Amino acid sequence: MNLLFGRSTPIKLRLTLVVILSFVFMGMDKYTDGSATLRAFLNSLVTPIYYLASLPNESMSWTVDQFKSREALQEENQKLKRMQLLQNEKLQRFAFMQKENEKLRALLDSRVRQKGKKMIAEVMYIDTNPFRDVVVINKGHTDGVFEGQPVIDEFGVVGQVTSVATTSSRVILISDTTHAIPVRIQRNGVRAMIEGNGRLNALKANNVPHSIDMAEGDILVTSGLGGAFPEGYPVAKITSVEHDLSLPFAQISAEPVAQLDRVNQVLLLWFQKSPDELQEDSP
Amino acid sequence: MNAVRAHGGYLIALTLILTLILAIMPLPLIFKPYRPDWTLIVLIYWTLALPNRVNVGVAWICGFLLDVLLGTVLGIHALSCAIVIYVSTSNYQKIRNFSVWQQAMIVGMLLALHHLLVYWLSHFLSGTYFLPEYLYPVLPGVVVWPWIFLVLRKYRRQFNIK
Numbered sequence: 119m120n121l122l123f124g125r126s127t128p129i130k131l132r133l134t135l136v137v138i139l140s141f142v143f144m145g146m147d148k149y150t151d152g153s154a155t156l157r158a159f160l161n162s163l164v165t166p167i168y169y170l171a172s173l174p175n176e177s178m179s180w181t182v183d184q185f186k187s188r189e190a191l192q193e194e195n196q197k198l199k200r201m202q203l204l205q206n207e208k209l210q211r212f213a214f215m216q217k218e219n220e221k222l223r224a225l226l227d228s229r230v231r232q233k234g235k236k237m238i239a240e241v242m243y244i245d246t247n248p249f250r251d252v253v254v255i256n257k258g259h260t261d262g263v264f265e266g267q268p269v270i271d272e273f274g275v276v277g278q279v280t281s282v283a284t285t286s287s288r289v290i291l292i293s294d295t296t297h298a299i300p301v302r303i304q305r306n307g308v309r310a311m312i313e314g315n316g317r318l319n320a321l322k323a324n325n326v327p328h329s330i331d332m333a334e335g336d337i338l339v340t341s342g343l344g345g346a347f348p349e350g351y352p353v354a355k356i357t358s359v360e361h362d363l364s365l366p367f368a369q370i371s372a373e374p375v376a377q378l379d380r381v382n383q384v385l386l387l388w389f390q391k392s393p394d395e396l397q398e399d400s401p
Numbered sequence: 402m403n404a405v406r407a408h409g410g411y412l413i414a415l416t417l418i419l420t421l422i423l424a425i426m427p428l429p430l431i432f433k434p435y436r437p438d439w440t441l442i443v444l445i446y447w448t449l450a451l452p453n454r455v456n457v458g459v460a461w462i463c464g465f466l467l468d469v470l471l472g473t474v475l476g477i478h479a480l481s482c483a484i485v486i487y488v489s490t491s492n493y494q495k496i497r498n499f500s501v502w503q504q505a506m507i508v509g510m511l512l513a514l515h516h517l518l519v520y521w522l523s524h525f526l527s528g529t530y531f532l533p534e535y536l537y538p539v540l541p542g543v544v545v546w547p548w549i550f551l552v553l554r555k556y557r558r559q560f561n562i563k
Contacts, residue, residue, distance in 0.1 A: 132458055175427050
């Protein structure tokens with residue numbers, strides 16, 4: 119018969135050790151920056167588990183693709199062609215406008231903005247914790263992903279990379295309670311900060327005075343201030359503006375433009391972060 | 402005795418890795434709040450079956466991996482799993498004697514303890530507030546316990562894990 123804990127350390131001692139160890143880790147994770155490298159290493163270690171966990175989903179969508187009927191494919195193809203035609207027309211105008219913009223910027227003696235690299239990444243895992251809005255994508259250190267990198271989808275800003283492992287990285291969504299992003303209103307250029315609410319379909323703008331011109335339906339785009347996001351990407355649309363004069367600030371809520379509740383494929387952006395561009399923008 | 406001890410450790414590890422995969426597998430939004438805590442349930446089974454092999458240490462390691470996978474502050478799930486497994490290991494002889502449904506109730510209480518501990522720690526560390534949703538996984542956990550128990554007992558006897 120096996121004696122219970124006859125040979126190894128007694129269980130109470132083990133518990134004490136483990137409790138101390140946990141508190142050491144918690145303290146380190148919470149109050150120091152030392153855990154970032156540890157976390158990156160650990161994340162690389164468990165990346166195979168992410169891959170395994172996303173397998174059933176992927177094989178499912180693969181099977182669905184395999185059994186799609188010819189008609190459905192043709193229909194989809196037609197739709198995509200039509201879409202491409204429309205977008206190409208827009209692109210032609212865009213190219214012209216970009217040239218014009220560059221010329222004007224050159225005339226005004228400001229910097230011409232460079233185009234950056236882009237990369238498509240797939241979402242492998244969406245956080246189950248109700249208090250965090252985080253997803254894991256399948257690109258990491260080996261693809262050149264860096265911490266703080268902006269992530270967008272086809273509609274607008276999704277979030278930014280918070281930690282990078284070898285072949286995967288973690289992206290915090292703009293709806294997370296700990297995330298804030300500097301924006302400006304597309305219509306009139308008024309600046310604001312958009313903060314996450316913990317809900318995927320609602321953001322809020324804090325500390326906006328009553329006098330500021332913000333209206334329902336305004337599109338908020340990244341302002342490029344702070345240097346974390348490139349300028350001009352759509353972030354959110356204002357859904358309600360309430361002026362309760364008993365409160366010091368207006369109550370403004372917005373809804374993200376990106377489809378945060380169904381993120382599947384995202385785009386990683388590389389752009390030149392230059393501090394002198396910031397200085398030029400603010401006279 | 403040494404030969405007996407070293408038998409089938411990888412088989413236990415395999416079940417635990419499987420539960421880690423299940424813990425992060427993408428689920429439709431409707432089912433997401435009801436995902437049972439597979440890892441802890443399977444850990445509880447192993448501590449009841451083989452308390453001399455699987456106990457606080459293994460639980461802590463599994464909890465730590467959960468922390469890494471879920472992106473919570475390192476140590477939260479680890480500590481909570483270790484404490485819950487400590488409770489079940491120190492009472493394993495009593496719990497073993499109950500019927501499966503009575504065991505399920507006890508597992509439910511242990512799961513509730515786990516969720517409260519996790520909530521508590523994350524409240525202090527990252528300032529989250531309590532939502533009843535946080536306890537939703539307990540009931541599915543109670544429901545799956547008998548099945549997990551039967552399947553794992555079969556598995557343990559089949560491969561003669563001691």
